[in-house]
Amino acid sequence: MSKVDIDAIVFDVLGTLVDEPAGIRAAIRELDPKLGASEVDALLALWQQHIEGEQRRIAEGRRPYAGSDVLDQEAARRVADAVGAEPASVRKLALSGRRLPPWPDTVAGLDRLAKRYPVIGLSNASRPSLLELSAGAGLRWHLLLSAEEAGAYKPDSAVYRLAVDASGLSPERLLMVAAHAWDLRGAQEQGLRCAYVARPVGDPPTPDDGFDVYARDLTDLADQLDGGGTLLA
Missing domain, CATH: 3.40.50.1000 (HAD superfamily/HAD-like)
Known part of the structure; x- marks a missing residue:
């Protein structure tokens, strides 16, 4: 040794x-308090898949570099759209990675x-x-x-x-x-x-x-x- x-x-x-998942889950629940645990987990997976997928595209040269704030905004929009949340809620959700x-x-x-x-x-x-x-x-x-x-x-x-x-x-x-x-x-x-x-x-x-x-x-x-x-x- x-x-x-x-x-x-x-x-x-x-x-x-x-x-990180706990913070994003909490923000997703705020979109709609009626969401069940499995629904929140599915939306979290949607968020993570977007972030990981876009980072991979950037690494492979299939997308110009975009900072994490941009990717978080995109992920938040996808999640908000999936639950039919108001557009105003997207920004708050996008900032969940800071809490x-x-x-x-x-x-x-x-x-x-x-x-x-x-x-x-x-x-x-x-x-x-x-x-x-x-x-x-x-x-x-x-x-x-x-x-x-x-x-x-x-x-x-x-x-x-x-x-x-x-x-x-x-x-x-x-x-x-x-x-x-x-x-x-x-x-x-x-x-x-x-x-x-x-x-x-x-x-x-x-x-x-x-x-x-x-x-x-x-x-x-x-x-x-x-x-x-x-x-x-």
């Missing part, structure tokens, strides 16, 4: 530090890690979204970066380069933390160390993944790093 020797930590935000609850361990865990390492947020969300989301959820940062600065979405290599360049560190001195294995694979390809944090809404690793740290939550991650951490691959 080898020590995880790093100089800074880079965090994914959506899903890793905040419960997401943190996981129970997030605020204390992030604060604890920030006392030992510089902590950098790296998200596909827009700069305005990240600013409002971080303030509302109580997220502490030393640096906050949006993928829109690269004109791309993770796992595009240009997004991870934002953190490398902004930190002034070599990639192997950075630890990327995410609940999404696809995100960590993208960071790993750019030479960053990687820590998977389990979340109910994440993308779990496969047996073929070899990340540097596997943690139950941020408390467990901090405990492992306090103890030097271990390479589990």
Whole structure:
């Protein structure tokens, strides 16, 4: 077992530090209080499919880059149209991604890690979204970066380069933390160390993944790093 020797930590935000589906579900329920749980879940899936599909089209060059605020507006319109909601409700729904609850361990865990390492947020969300989301959820940062600065979405290599360049560190001195294995694979390809944090809404690793740290939550991650951490691959 080898020590995880790093100089800074880079965090994914959506899903890793905040419960994105819960926030969007709450906003969808406000469209029509009579919606049942299965209907809300179906509308959430409609939202997610649009976002993921459009990000994929952008990555494949089939659509020019559009920021997350644009994609959220489009997703909100599709959901509102599906339930016959008033057009005025679209804007409020589109901004639901700025009102997401943190996981129970997030605020204390992030604060604890920030006392030992510089902590950098790296998200596909827009700069305005990240600013409002971080303030509302109580997220502490030393640096906050949006993928829109690269004109791309993770796992595009240009997004991870934002953190490398902004930190002034070599990639192997950075630890990327995410609940999404696809995100960590993208960071790993750019030479960053990687820590998977389990979340109910994440993308779990496969047996073929070899990340540097596997943690139950941020408390467990901090405990492992306090103890030097271990390479589990």
